[in-house]
Structure formats: C-alpha cells, structure tokens
Amino acid sequence: MNSMNMFSDLAELNYSFNVSDGDSFLDHWNDIPTTQTLSRAGFIVLSVILGFIMIFGFLNNFVVLILFCKFKTLRTPVNILLLNISVSDMLVCLCGTTLSFASSIRGRWFLGKRGCSWYGFINSCFGIVSLISLVVLSYDRYSTLTVYHKRGPNYRRPLLAVGGIWLYSLFWTVPPLLGWSSYGLEGAGTSCSVSWTLRTTASHSYIICLFIFCLGLPVLIMVYCYSRLLHAVKQVGKIRKNAARKREYHVLFLVLTTVVCYMLCWMPYGVVAMMATFGRPGIITPIASVVPSLLAKSSTVINPLIYILMNKQFKRCFLILIGCKRTQMENGLSSMPSKTTAIHLNRRMYSKTAPQLSIPQVSSSLPIHGFSTPITDRSNPPNVTS
Template sequence: RAGLSRNGHTIVAVFLGFILFFGFLNNLIVLILFCKFKTLRNPVNMLLLNISISDMLVCISGTTLSFASNIHGKWIGGEHGCRWYGFVNSCFGIVSLISLAVLSYERYSTLTLCNKRSADYRKALLAVGGSWIYSLVWTVPPLIGWSSYGIEGAGTSCSVRWSSESAESTSYIICLFIFCLVIPVMVMMYCYGRLLYAVKQVGKIHKNTARKREYHVLFMVITTVICYLVCWIPYGVIALLATFGKPGVVTPVASIIPSILAKSSTVCNPIIYILMNKQVRYVILKL
C-alpha cells in the first residue's frame, strides 16, 4: 500500500508541530493555574485537570514521536517504541473519555438534587484514580498477547492493529469499542439529555446565583464533550472500517486526517476551560 509523499509527510509534520507546541503549552498553563490558585481546586476542576494531564502526556510521549517520524518520512521508534506509542496514546485517550463520562454523571447528580451538596473531593479523587485503572485494564492486554500494537496509516504512528484478522484481535477490538467508546458515550448522552430537558423545564423559573453558576459549568462541560467527540469519532469510524471493511479500504491519507484531528483535542480542551470557566479567567486576570 502506497504511503504519503515527501510533501505529504512535511504537511503532517507541520500540523503535528502546531499540536505539539500549543497542546503542551495550553495544558501546562492549566496545570500551573491549578497548582497556584486554591480556588480552582474543586471536584469538577480536578476532573478537568485530569484530562489536561493526560493530554499533556500525549503531547510529550506520543505526538513528539509521530512528529519526528514524519520529518524523517518513516517510523523511527522501532518495534518497542511502536508498542509504547500505541499503548500510551490509547491509555491517555481513554482516561480523557472516562473523565468526561464521570463529569457528565457529576453534573447530572449535582443539578438534579434539590439540596445543595458540599464539594466531595474524596469522590473526585476516586474518579480520577478509577479512570486510570479502567484505562490500564483495556490498554495493557495488547502488550501481553490479547491483540497487539503496530504501525498504522502512513507508517509514522502506531495504534492497535485494527486490520488484524485473527479472532482474538477482533474480539479485543469489539470489547474496546463497547467498553471504551459506546458505553461512555451512552452515559454522557443519557446524563446530558436528561439535564438539558430539566433545564428547559425550569427555564422560566427564577434561579438563584449558585444554580446559575452550576448551569454555566454544565454548558462548559457539554462543550468539552462535543469537542472531544468531534475530534475522536472520525478516528473511531476509520478504525471500524479498517477492522470490518474490505482490505485496503482505508488509505494512508484517509487514516492520517482523523488521526491528526484526534490529536488536536489536546489543543482544544484547555482553550474551552479558559474561555468558558469564569474562575480560570478571574485568576488569569490576577496574574
């Protein structure tokens, strides 16, 4: 199968360089703000910080290798580097998605309770730890024999071997899609569907300042979820086509565009936090 041309790799390297620089910088700013200002340390922001940390780690450990490989026009990490790249990108991506699913439930439970709840940091920490454990449960198996990680697309990045025809590899991919994409997305759709319906029902009723603030956070989180899904769903579709479609149906160009789009989520997420989070904007003005 023909790969990208020299110019094609150069164009991809430019996009990845942009994502690497701004993805790392934006998420580093979020991390510094969180460490510097105690007012930002609430349960919702802890989950958002978890996403920022996973995004920053993707930039450091994944995007850098793909960027360098496109400059050289081929994968430069070797077999072990490929397995590492596939593992960390899958792991950090699932951490972000599970964190968003937990956030959707947190917003749902907060806004559907009549009485004001105190901030529950213990549950937030458990959710953060749980997102990493859950992700490891589904990303370690290819390292020990249930499916595997290998070179994908234009030959400058790695992921799960979507095109493998073995029964065990197919079973892993099916489980991965069900438990790490379908179920989390269904949880988010259910929670936000119910919440938006509730917001519409009480739209004409007077809401106090605290409640308005909760609704503002809700729409910030919904925007983050929509952005994440827009970035990742095309990659998921391409992966499904590579797994269950005809051999060769996914060309290098067709696979590289969704891959770049997925990586761009590391740039978008912190911008959303800064633009839509009043607390973050306030502390930035104090700097």
C-alpha cells in the first residue's frame, strides 16, 4: 500500500517540471508528497517573501559594493572578505532567488532538469562561499587580536583566502553534477537543491560530508574563534576597566548577533535536510521545508545590514553616501579618518596580568568584521582618547 501511494505521489509531480527533459528526471524527485504542496494563496505569500529577499538582498549588497568603490579607507585587507561575501550574496539574488521567485509566481518549477541542476549548483556554491567567508573572517578577527604581526597591511593573504574559499566551495558543489548525489526539486517544488531524499549510499555519503565540512565544522570554528575573542577582551577589561568595559559589552553584542544570525539562517535548513535524508519518507512536508529555505535565503539581506549598521567605518561612509553626514569632519580630517582612535595597552602591565596572551593593543573600533587593523608600531603607540 505504501508503494502504491508513493507511485501515486510521483505521478502527481508532473506539474512541477518539463517532462520533455526525459523520464529519468523523475528518478530524483521521490518522496515529495505534492498533495501537501502550497495552495495558490501560499504560492502568493511565498512569491512576496522571495521578491522581498531578491530586491533588498541585491540592493543591500550593491550598496556595500558602492561603498568599497567610493571610499578608499574601506579597501583594507580584511574588508576584502566582506567584499567577497557581498559578491556571493548578490550573485545568489541575481542567479538563484530570481528563478525561485518566478517559479513561485507560476506555482511550479519551469526550467526543467538542466535548469534545476544549474540552480542547485549556483545556489549551493554561492551559499557555501558566503558561509566559509564568515568563518575565515572570524578566524582573522581572532588572530588579529591575539597574535601580534609587525608587518603592515598585506593583501596577499586575504586574496589567497578568497581564492581558497571559492575552490573549497567548488570542491563540494561540483560532485553532484558528476554523479556523487544530484541536484533536485525541494520544498514546494519551486526551487532546487541537493537531492536530500535520494535513498542511495552515494547520496547519503555526500550529504554526511557536506554537513560536516560545510556546516558543522564551520560553526565550531566560529564559536571557538569568537569565544577566544571575548576571552581576550575580558582580559583587557581587567586592566583598563574604565576604558574597556563598554568595549567589552559592544564586542559581546556584535559576536552574539553574528553567531545568532548565522545559526538562525543556516542551522534550521541543515537540520531539516538531515531529517529528510535519514528520516522516514515524507517526514518533512514541502510546507515544513519552505521556512528553513527562506531563512537560508534571508542571509543575503541580513549580512550587509550587519556590516553597515554595526561597523563604524561602513556606517560612517554610508551616512556620507546618502548625504546625512558632512564630508568634512569637524576635526579637520577628510570624510573618513585615516587612523582610528585606539586604546593603548601597556605591555608590562599586561604581561604581569595575563602572560599567556600576546595582545599588542585593542582598537577602539571592534576587531570584528573589519572594524580595525592592528597597530604595527610599538615604539610610538597612540594616546588614549575619550
């Protein structure tokens, strides 16, 4: 009886793809009970949400790119990682969300098997690029604070990191195109991703590796780096309580915001995907899988908001860009000061209190998301300013 119901459900999938691509297209869409798919009103709501994500995701990341082009002070080595995230997020909006939006309006996937494979590949590739960039960024901020580098700004390392991130993403997203698992319809049948419900050994092995190396391990690295970052800031706060106490709470707020947004956007999608893969057939309905998918797509909107609203450099440049801030500061500097105000940490005092760390200084701008770069001259440290 269960087999008959499964074949009946498969037969009802004809509305969501072009049969002209071949009957083999059916092989990758099993266990999707389309009798529980969205109603017409549900597709309208889904279209509205996807349209919002598509428009604002593109505009927000486009603003970040404009700020990079217009303000030279933002073109720091660490901000290259932010630029990489914005580029990948904007490409998701252009090449991925637009197709899902159009499919939701029509109530079905309309580009056939090849279009679905293309959509699944680019969406997965750009999504992993954004995720791994956030992980590399967390490690960079951790190492900037806790490891002293005497050298000046070096663009070689972040450029190599960006290249490595794209190669890493391709390493994990190309195999389904070559036969190790596959890309197929997901959710309400208007978007495509890895074929989570494909019951084969190859598919299961790929999904396990994907979950470990593209979600589980990155989350652990982010949590470790940011927890060490908070620990280092607390050590500084013990020495310079008046100057560093507010900074400590600000770092805590930023770290929690970044990690929570990361977890909210991607962990539900990962959990639902694993349940669909290893749970009983039909345990995840199309309606239940739509929300995690939308949360994952919403990261393209949230990421640039974090950069602009919580990054002093970006926020100041953005206010100048929209005309809410005069281009000439009252202190006589240009639109963006070339040097950030810094809190000097006395090396002797700190070595007595916390000898296990090597922190040359803590910037008044947060050492996260490209807020500042470490001071490279110990012989002439800046004065403490209010």
